[in-house]
Amino acid sequence: QVQLVESGGGLVQAGGSLRLSCAASGRTFSSYVMGWFRQAPGKEREFVAVINWNSGTYHADSVKGRFTISRDNAKNMVYLQMNSLKPEDTAVYSCAADSRGVLFRSAYEYDYWGQGTQVTVSS
DSSP states (O other): OOOEEEEOOEEEETTOOEEEEEEEOSTTGGGSEEEEEEEOTTSOOEEEEEEOTTOOEEEOTTTTTTEEEEEETTTTEEEEEEOSOOGGGOEEEEEEEESSOOOOOOGGGOOEEOOOEEEEEEO
16 A cells, blocks of 8 residues: 655746655555646646656656656655746646556556645746
């Protein structure tokens, strides 16, 4: 079992930055693939970024060059650094975990989810 708790969301102006954090419980955290997803009102959940145990990453085209996923296995933490934010980045951001070691980009592949944190970017 893995429990995930996100933090760091808030209101920011376009062009600004935020750093989201995801705290994970469980002694085997370092073996989990961790993903960030987002969901805007009236839209489907969207893949943002994913990272594996040795920090191999993949970012969605819509955030590439602006967002960076990272992890600290010693602290059981995953981060999403978001720069050059745009109003279209407004959504609830959630972290997710999967134990199979694959950089999945589909939300259906993930077994564990946090409750999400709201990010609002004003124009």
